Amino acid sequence: MSRIKEFNLPDLGEGLTEGEILAWLVKVGDTIELNQPIVEVETAKAAVEIPAKWGGVVTKIFHEAGTTVEVGSPIISIDTDPGAGDLPEPSAESLAAVTIAPSEGAIEPGMVGSPAPAAPGLGRTPVLVGYGVREASVKRRPRVSTPAAAASVAPVPAASAAPAPASVVPPAAQTVAPARSGPVLAKPPVRKLARDLGVDLATITGTGPLGSVTRDDVHKAAEGPSKPAVVAGARPVPVFDASREQRIPVKGVRKLTAENMVASAFTAPHVTEFLTVDVTRSMKALEKLKARRDFADLRVSPLLLVAKAVLLAVKRYPMVNSSWSAGTNEIVIKDHVNLGIAAATERGLIVPNIKDAGRLSLRELAESLNELIRVARSGKTPPADMAHGTLSITNVGVFGVDTGTPILPPGESAILAFGAIRPTPWVHKGKIKVRQVTTLGLSFDHRIIDGELGSKFLRDIGEFLTDPEAALLAWT
Amino acid sequence: MAKGKAAATRPSGGGSDAPAGGFVQLLTPDGDHVGSVTTADGTTYSVDFTDEEYRGLYRDLVTVRRLDAEATALQRQGELGLWASLLGQEAAQVGSGRALRTQDMAFPTYREHGVLYCRGIDPIMPFGLFRGVDQGGWDANEHKFNSYTIVIGSQTLHATGYAMGITMDGKTGSADGEAVIAYFGDGATSQGEVNESFVWAGVFNAPMVFFCQNNQYAISEPLERQTRIPLYRRALGYGFPGIRIDGNDVLASYAVTRAALDNARNGQGPTLIEAYTYRMGAHTSSDDPTRYRIASEVESWKAKDPISRVRAFLTKQQLADDDFFGEVDESARKLALDLRERVLAMPDPQPVTMFDHVYPNGSPEIDEQRAAFTEYHASFEGSGH
Numbered sequence: 001m002s003r004i005k006e007f008n009l010p011d012l013g014e015g016l017t018e019g020e021i022l023a024w025l026v027k028v029g030d031t032i033e034l035n036q037p038i039v040e041v042e043t044a045k046a047a048v049e050i051p052a053k054w055g056g057v058v059t060k061i062f063h064e065a066g067t068t069v070e071v072g073s074p075i076i077s078i079d080t081d082p083g084a085g086d087l088p089e090p091s092a093e094s095l096a097a098v099t100i101a102p103s104e105g106a107i108e109p110g111m112v113g114s115p116a117p118a119a120p121g122l123g124r125t126p127v128l129v130g131y132g133v134r135e136a137s138v139k140r141r142p143r144v145s146t147p148a149a150a151a152s153v154a155p156v157p158a159a160s161a162a163p164a165p166a167s168v169v170p171p172a173a174q175t176v177a178p179a180r181s182g183p184v185l186a187k188p189p190v191r192k193l194a195r196d197l198g199v200d201l202a203t204i205t206g207t208g209p210l211g212s213v214t215r216d217d218v219h220k221a222a223e224g225p226s227k228p229a230v231v232a233g234a235r236p237v238p239v240f241d242a243s244r245e246q247r248i249p250v251k252g253v254r255k256l257t258a259e260n261m262v263a264s265a266f267t268a269p270h271v272t273e274f275l276t277v278d279v280t281r282s283m284k285a286l287e288k289l290k291a292r293r294d295f296a297d298l299r300v301s302p303l304l305l306v307a308k309a310v311l312l313a314v315k316r317y318p319m320v321n322s323s324w325s326a327g328t329n330e331i332v333i334k335d336h337v338n339l340g341i342a343a344a345t346e347r348g349l350i351v352p353n354i355k356d357a358g359r360l361s362l363r364e365l366a367e368s369l370n371e372l373i374r375v376a377r378s379g380k381t382p383p384a385d386m387a388h389g390t391l392s393i394t395n396v397g398v399f400g401v402d403t404g405t406p407i408l409p410p411g412e413s414a415i416l417a418f419g420a421i422r423p424t425p426w427v428h429k430g431k432i433k434v435r436q437v438t439t440l441g442l443s444f445d446h447r448i449i450d451g452e453l454g455s456k457f458l459r460d461i462g463e464f465l466t467d468p469e470a471a472l473l474a475w476t
Numbered sequence: 477m478a479k480g481k482a483a484a485t486r487p488s489g490g491g492s493d494a495p496a497g498g499f500v501q502l503l504t505p506d507g508d509h510v511g512s513v514t515t516a517d518g519t520t521y522s523v524d525f526t527d528e529e530y531r532g533l534y535r536d537l538v539t540v541r542r543l544d545a546e547a548t549a550l551q552r553q554g555e556l557g558l559w560a561s562l563l564g565q566e567a568a569q570v571g572s573g574r575a576l577r578t579q580d581m582a583f584p585t586y587r588e589h590g591v592l593y594c595r596g597i598d599p600i601m602p603f604g605l606f607r608g609v610d611q612g613g614w615d616a617n618e619h620k621f622n623s624y625t626i627v628i629g630s631q632t633l634h635a636t637g638y639a640m641g642i643t644m645d646g647k648t649g650s651a652d653g654e655a656v657i658a659y660f661g662d663g664a665t666s667q668g669e670v671n672e673s674f675v676w677a678g679v680f681n682a683p684m685v686f687f688c689q690n691n692q693y694a695i696s697e698p699l700e701r702q703t704r705i706p707l708y709r710r711a712l713g714y715g716f717p718g719i720r721i722d723g724n725d726v727l728a729s730y731a732v733t734r735a736a737l738d739n740a741r742n743g744q745g746p747t748l749i750e751a752y753t754y755r756m757g758a759h760t761s762s763d764d765p766t767r768y769r770i771a772s773e774v775e776s777w778k779a780k781d782p783i784s785r786v787r788a789f790l791t792k793q794q795l796a797d798d799d800f801f802g803e804v805d806e807s808a809r810k811l812a813l814d815l816r817e818r819v820l821a822m823p824d825p826q827p828v829t830m831f832d833h834v835y836p837n838g839s840p841e842i843d844e845q846r847a848a849f850t851e852y853h854a855s856f857e858g859s860g861h
Contacts, residue, residue, distance in 0.1 A: 010554025013762035035549045046764030053553040141856045 003081045006074040007053050013045040020068045021075065022047060030058045031082070038076060041069075057082040185212035197222040253348035264410045268324065268445040272405040273454055277462040278426050280436040285468050289362075298366045302438075303341075303395050306418050307365060309464035310393060311337055311358045312475055317457045321390050323411045324447050331448055340392030340409060341369065343376040351409050352381045353389035393418060403441040413448050416461065417441035438465075493780055494722070497706050499752050500732055501722035505780045507788025509727070515719065521731040527795050533726050534790060535804050536570045537783045540590040542808035543599050546816055547589075547606070551761040555819060556606045560587045564724075564756030567782030568689050570594055571729025572751070575737060576657060578620070581642075583635035583658045586624040587689075591659065595621050599811075603819050610825060613833060629667030632658045632686065636673040639682040639740075648683040653741035656684040657733070663694020665710065666702050674748075678714040683740040685733060686711075686748040689723060691755035696768040711748035723753030724782040754780070827853060 009019055022040040026032055035051040038058075042048075060077040063069050184201045186194070190213055194201050199221045206213035250258065282305050289295050314321045314337050322333040339357035343350055352375070354360070354368045375381050392415040396404045403419040417440065424437035442458045449457075464471040493505055500521055502510050512522035525533070544562050551559040562569060569590030576582060582591055586602075593599050597619050605612030605624060616622040622638075625631035635658035647654045664670050665688060677684055690707055692699050703710070711718025719736075721728040729751060736747035754777040758765045790796040831846040 008554065010552070011557075012552065014558060035546075045762050046758070047766075048552060048761075048764075050552045051549040053555075141858070144855050144857050 003084065004059055004077050004079055005054055005056075006077045008072050009041065009069050009075050010050075011071045012041065012043050012048055012050075016043045016045065016071060018068050018070050019043040021063050021065050023065050024061060025049070026052075026058050026076075028058050028061055032056065032058060032078070052078065054078050054080045056080040185210055186214075187212070190215055190218055194218045194221075253345075253350065257349050260410050261407050264408045267326075267410075268408050268413075269447060270405075270408060270443050271446045271449075271451065271454065272441055272443040273451075273458055274403060274439055274441050275458050275462045276437060276439045277465050278428065278435045279421055279438050279465045280428075281467050281469070282465045283421070283436050294363060295366065298363070299370055300366055302397075302421060303393070303418065304362070304366050304369060305465060305468060306393060306395075306416070306461070307339060307341075307357070307369065308362060309461040309468070309471075310391065310416060311339065311365075312464060312471070313457050313460040314358065314391065316460060316475065317453060319453060320414050320444070320449060320457050322413050322448055323390070324413070324445060334390050336390070338388050338390045340389035340412070340415075341372055342392060342394035342406075343373060343381075345376050345379055345381075347379055350376060350381055350386060351389060351392055352376055352385040353392070355388075391415070397421060397438065403439040405441055406443045408443060408445060413445040414454070414457070415443050416458075417443070440465075495706070495720075495752060497709075497720065499720040499722045500728045501725050502727035502731060503725045503785055503789055505724075505785050507785045507790075507792055509789060509793075513728075517717070519735070521728070521735060523727045523731045525727075530786075530790060531796055531800065533570060533574065533730075534783070534786045534796070535807075536574065536590075536594060537566045537726060537786060538804050539808045539811060540570060540593050541566050541783065542805075542812050543593070543815055544589060546812035547603070548757070548761065550816065550819060551606070556603070556761075557608045558606055558760055558762060560585075560760045561755075561757040562587050562589050564754050564777065564782070565689055565691060565751075566590055567726035567786075568687075568723040568729050568751035568753050571726040571731075572657065572687055572733040572749075575730050575733035576620075577655075577737070579647075579652075579654045580737060580741075581616075581620050581622070581635075581638055581654065581656045583622045583631040583638070583656065584624055585628075585631065585659050585661065585664075586626050587661075588624075588659050592621060595619060597621060600815060600818050603815075604822060607819060607822055609822050611830075629660055629664035629669040632660055632664070632670045632673035634658075635684055636677050636682055639677065639684040639746075640680060643680075643683060648741055649743040651738070651742060653683065653743070655737040655740035656682070657687050657737065658684060659687050659689065661694065662688065662690040662692065662699055662702055662707060663697060664688075665707055666694075674711070674714040674716075677746040678716045681743070681745040683743065684746045685736040685740055686746060687733065688748065688750045689753055690750050691723075691753050693755060693759065693765075693769070695759045695763060696765075698768075706750065708748055708750035716746045716748065718748040718750065720750040720752055723751030724780050724785070726782060726786060753782075 011017075012019060019041040020043075022042050024039050026036075026038045032038060032052045032055060034053070034055045036055075037049040038052045039050050040047060041050055056078040058076060059079045062073075062075050062077075069075055184204075185206060185208075186201055191201065193215060194204075194213070197218060199218050201213055201218075204213050204217050204221045205211075206217055208214040208217070248254075279302070282302065286300055286302065286305065289300050318333055318335070319331075321337055322331050325332050336356045337358040338353040338355050340351040340353040343352065352372050354365070354372060357365060357368065360368060372381075372385070375385070389409055389412055391412055392406075392409055394404070394406050394415060395418050396406075397418050397420040400420050402422075404417040406415045406417045408415050419439045419441070421436050421438040423434050425432050426435035426437055427433075428435055440458060440461060442454060442461075444454045444457075460471075494501065500513050500515065502513060502521070502523060504510065512520050514520040540562065547556065547559045548561055548563075550556045565587070569588060570593075573582075573588075573591035573594030576591075576595065582588070582595065584591060589599065589602065592602065601614055601619075602612060602624055604610035612624050614621075614623065622631065622634060625634070635656050639656040642648055642654045642656070658673070660670060670686075674686070676682065677686070688707055690699065694702060706720060708718035708720040719732055721732045723729065732749055736749055739745070739747060754774075755765075756774065756777065787796075787801065790800075828846055828850050831842050831849070834842050
């Protein structure tokens with residue numbers, strides 16, 4: 001055996017995968033004795049001193065203090081017979097011997113020589129005792145490959161009892177009785193997984209012991225029909241290719257959006273209601289507005305009428321324009337509507353608001369909307385414009401979708417999603433006509449707004465959009 | 477008897493290092509031999525060793541500590557998956573282990589390497605278990621030493637059942653009868669199994685000794701999380717005597733265990749011995765005791781070391797000199813190196829051997845599984861098939 005021996009970091013505590021080198025107690029050139037402490041290593045379980053496995057002279061230290069090292073990789077090499085003179089230049093054979101020697105370490109027997117590529121971290125690593133074990137990537141021994149000569153052999157009939165070298169069938173699969181009768185075998189956690197994924201266990205052919213259904217089987221079934229005619233034993237290994245992923249640091253607007261969404265989604269219990277309305281008259285009213293001289297310089301869109309509808313409906317149901325104050329145990333009803341408009345910008349989603357929008361005339365409202373959208377698109381919305389919103393609209397219709405279930409901006413109690421307006425067959429005055437139809441989706445904070453209030457609010461918005469002129473006359 | 481040994485009889489209570497309520501102590505931390513101790517119930521404990529036997533106890537203590545240190549190093553070097561060190565508990569184990577007679581049966585936890593050694597068993601026996609090359613399935617009857625038991629406290633039930641068995645076989649009730657000793661720790665006293673064993677052994681007068689090494693910690697849980705009263709007093713509630721000894725005093729451990737075993741073999745029923753000691757190392761090699769113990773506590777126990785007090789006694793009584801101590805260290809070192817070599821040479825098992833001992837006479841189902849498993853392994857490269 002070679003004079004130079006490499007010492008691999010062992011698994012110091014039942015299932016650990018790595019350790020951090022805290023301090024080296026020896027340096028290259030030091031003469032050390034068997035069991036002399038050489039290094040301090042900290043794992044998830046403990047900081048320990050490792051005693052030298054061989055006496056000799058330290059020839060190499062592989063990692064500086066502060067490095068985290070995987071279990072099984074070399075950390076130090078020791079010349080175990082330094083008195084024997086200078087080392088010869090390492091030959092290929094001696095190098096091979098060096099790499100084989102550490103198999104005395106923590107490596108699974110049989111691993112030496114040709115380790116299989118590490119499988120993606122699919123394996124779960126159960127541990128009986130201890131704390132802080134990371135999931136390890138599972139290393140497996142390579143399977144016997146298909147002998148090339150056998151490839152030309154005609155396929156052996158499946159019924160034949162003769163061994164078929166062309167396709168090495170895993171015995172696990174062989175022991176599975178293909179014709180299963182009686183109840184499906186599966187462990188309780190697998191049954192739960194199947195339930196969660198909506199998979200019927202009876203439809204799965206199990207690959208586990210005695211034909212039991214495994215986690216993998218359930219996952220595969222949930223992913224849909226498997227690819228046809230895969231030879232058992234040549235089960236395709238999912239390929240992990242990091243170059244096909246793009247990693248974007250979460251910061252800025254994305255980070256804020258995520259925080260707001262999480263904060264809102266998990267504090268305010270959301271309810272969403274939908275209402276499909278015929279907005280043909282609103283569209284006609286818009287045409288009339290556009291024709292007016294005092295609106296001539298303005299861009300008017302259906303969003304303007306939706307905003308107006310919301311503002312009028314809030315006057316009838318002020319409770320909708322409120323917020324939940326958990327600190328003081330109060331519901332705060334606001335007499336001003338700071339109307340938020342969700343805007344998609346290059347930097348991400350922002351929700352600037354029009355301050356005290358309820359006091360604005362229709363023209364002023366249109367001006368404010370235009371300005372808000374222009375500034376948002378330029379990416380220059382000041383923080384003050386995004387603060388203190390009380391109620392919001394998200395115009396998902398511009399993306400061509402019908403509606404959505406929006407998440408409340410933090411501190412607000414209602415948000416209206418406004419979908420695409422489409423020509424749709426609709427019953428109008430007793431006959432089916434093609435009408436301009438859209439769907440509204442209203443999410444509200446169910447702590448404050450009961451179903452009745454939310455429904456009435458949504459219904460009034462719908463009434464306005466169905467016949468804006470009549471609603472204006474009736475409500476103002 | 478040792479030269480110059482103090483002949484005075486001391487009341488139960490031990491020295492200044494004793495916990496509240498006292499304990500039986502025959503050798504103080506300074507190496508002074510107390511002679512004999514009479515407890516409140518009138519029992520007198522003493523030892524009557526020859527000089528050679530005193531030196532033999534010292535050799536035992538040093539050897540088991542040295543072998544244990546080698547095992548700890550082997551674990552850190554990746555040669556053992558796990559090791560449970562006995563450091564600090566040598567006296568409790570050597571004293572009680574040497575008190576056992578050939579016919580007595582011992583039921584260990586996974587830490588009784590010192591008892592195993594004193595039974596005359598090759599110390600390599602449990603290393604297959606900790607190296608993961610066998611299941612620790614040695615012949616318990618051949619060695620009169622049951623399997624190492626990882627499940628906390630369950631071995632006390634096995635011991636109680638065994639004790640009932642030898643009773644029914646008529647092997648107790650005389651001075652030459654058999655007795656059973658069950659080892660466990662302070663944490664195990666909170667387990668149902670241990671309490672069930674106490675109930676059964678008390679009610680049926682089982683011929684056994686419950687030997688609790690109270691090393692103050694159940695992994696990280698301190699003793700005050702196990703009990704409100706000293707552990708040995710629990711025996712009273714189950715209807716048999718309990719006694720506390722200085723677990724770092726090999727003489728007290730020997731004297732009290734021998735007396736308790738004799739009571740058992742004579743049909744006088746069980747005894748609980750609480751050996752008050754301290755685990756100087758980690759619970760196992762996977763544990764970091766600095767997370768739950770303070771250094772000053774460990775330091776205070778260093779002053780009560782079980783080996784240095786015997787060395788002090790031997791020196792004071794001029795029973796041994798530096799040549800002797802040097803020779804003991806050297807022979808222990810050689811044993812440790814020999815153990816290391818043999819552990820490294822342990823063959824890896826063939827995976828298929830796991831089917832060998834499932835049933836004594838095999839079974840068709842196991843045969844089928846063995847065949848399938850063999851074929852599965854043959855499907856890997858380098859499997860030699």
